[in-house]
Amino acid sequence: MDFSLSDEQRMLQDTVGKFVADRYSLDQRKSYMAQSAGHDAGVANELADLGLNLVQIAEEQGGLGGDAFDAMIVGEALGPGLVLEPVMDVMTAVSALAGGREDILEDSNAYTLGLYERGQRYALTPAGTTVADGKITGTKTLAPISAAATHALVSAKDGDDVGLYRVSLTADGATVFNYPLQDGRPFADLQFDGVAAERIDGVGLAEIEAAVARLTIAECAVAVGAMQAALDMTKEYLSVRKQFGRPLAAFQELQFRLVDMNMEVQDARSMSIWAANQANQPAVMRCCVRRHWQKPRSAKRRPMFAKIPSSCMAAWG
Amino acid sequence: MTQDYGVGAYAKYLLTFNLLHGDVDYHTGRVMRLSA
Numbered sequence: 510m511d512f513s514l515s516d517e518q519r520m521l522q523d524t525v526g527k528f529v530a531d532r533y534s535l536d537q538r539k540s541y542m543a544q545s546a547g548h549d550a551g552v553a554n555e556l557a558d559l560g561l562n563l564v565q566i567a568e569e570q571g572g573l574g575g576d577a578f579d580a581m582i583v584g585e586a587l588g589p590g591l592v593l594e595p596v597m598d599v600m601t602a603v604s605a606l607a608g609g610r611e612d613i614l615e616d617s618n619a620y621t622l623g624l625y626e627r628g629q630r631y632a633l634t635p636a637g638t639t640v641a642d643g644k645i646t647g648t649k650t651l652a653p654i655s656a657a658a659t660h661a662l663v664s665a666k667d668g669d670d671v672g673l674y675r676v677s678l679t680a681d682g683a684t685v686f687n688y689p690l691q692d693g694r695p696f697a698d699l700q701f702d703g704v705a706a707e708r709i710d711g712v713g714l715a716e717i718e719a720a721v722a723r724l725t726i727a728e729c730a731v732a733v734g735a736m737q738a739a740l741d742m743t744k745e746y747l748s749v750r751k752q753f754g755r756p757l758a759a760f761q762e763l764q765f766r767l768v769d770m771n772m773e774v775q776d777a778r779s780m781s782i783w784a785a786n787q788a789n790q791p792a793v794m795r796c797c798v799r800r801h802w803q804k805p806r807s808a809k810r811r812p813m814f815a816k817i818p819s820s821c822m823a824a825w826g
Numbered sequence: 827m828t829q830d831y832g833v834g835a836y837a838k839y840l841l842t843f844n845l846l847h848g849d850v851d852y853h854t855g856r857v858m859r860l861s862a
Contacts, residue, residue, distance in 0.1 A: 533833040535835050538835070591835055591839045651846070690846075691842045691843040692839040693835075694837040725847065730845065732839075732840060732843045735836050735840055735843075736836075736838050736840065739833055739840075742832065743833060746833075782862075817840060821833050821836070822833060822837055825833055
């Protein structure tokens with residue numbers, strides 16, 4: 510198989526990589542996190558100007574017509590910056606769930622996603638959010654949010670039918686509870702109490718599952734980028750920091766650890782490519798992400814995403 | 827200390843990723859909370 514990138518893909522990777530290097534160093538990220546919205550609005554605008562929300566939109570609708578691999582390239586380039594804005598959510602899921610509506614696609618940065626509910630774990634079938642007479646009632650959790658968000662795409666049940674609805678976050682009866690996740694990214698719970706909701710035609714449970722699958726693949730790619738950045742940072746530290754008159758990297762035990770971590774990152778990258786390859790089959794893709802990538806393959810083996818950070822932190826002392 | 831050098835930010839991100847998308851090892855999650 511040929512894994513080399515096309516000229517357009519390389520350009521996309523370079524553009525995003527340059528933005529992260531210039532605007533998203535870890536110190537800059539810390540200062541963005543300290544702001545009241547949990548991110549910097551100016552940087553969010555610059556990020557929006559890169560046009561990443563066009564990547565997954567079909568060419569006939571004015572987008573770039575990219576596939577899951579293109580999303581993966583963007584994700585891996587964004588990974589080292591641990592970007593606080595919900596770029597991947599907008600790029601993959603909002604674009605896919607807009608149902609081709611131009612008013613949503615043109616202003617996709619103003620949308621957040623209300624797809625999960627408390628107590629439902631990863632199930633996307635809404636349990637407590639219902640629509641009656643064009644009014645939505647219920648609470649959604651873990652909505653990736655930015656200061657620019659004015660609307661939400663919310664899944665809800667109308668009788669037995671699951672649909673996706675466009676809801677204003679500023680309307681009477683809509684309440685947004687903001688909170689940061691442990692890594693600092695701004696998320697929110699969305700509560701609706703009889704808020705006017707407009708159904709997005711042609712989007713049902715199958716389309717929502719497919720969009721979340723695309724998003725998961727893209728987020729896995731971001732995580733691969735973050736793992737690579739943590740490993741590079743650890744490698745550099747071990748070659749600079751001296752102990753007993755030698756750089757730490759000269760000790761065999763630490764060399765073994767670096768090799769193990771490098772293999773884990775390569776393994777995760779391969780799984781990310783494989784998942785992107787299965788993007789059109791959400792069930793197979795989920796199996797790849799959940800079972801092979803994250804869960805231990807034996808009782809002694811830990812998930813990669815738990816192993817890399819703890820191994821890196823151990824190396825730093 | 828690790829957070830000052832920056833690698834802790836990646837560790838936090840990756841463990842949050844695990845919590846959002848799959849299972850995270852209970853012990854690791856607990857250690858992360860203590861070191862946060």
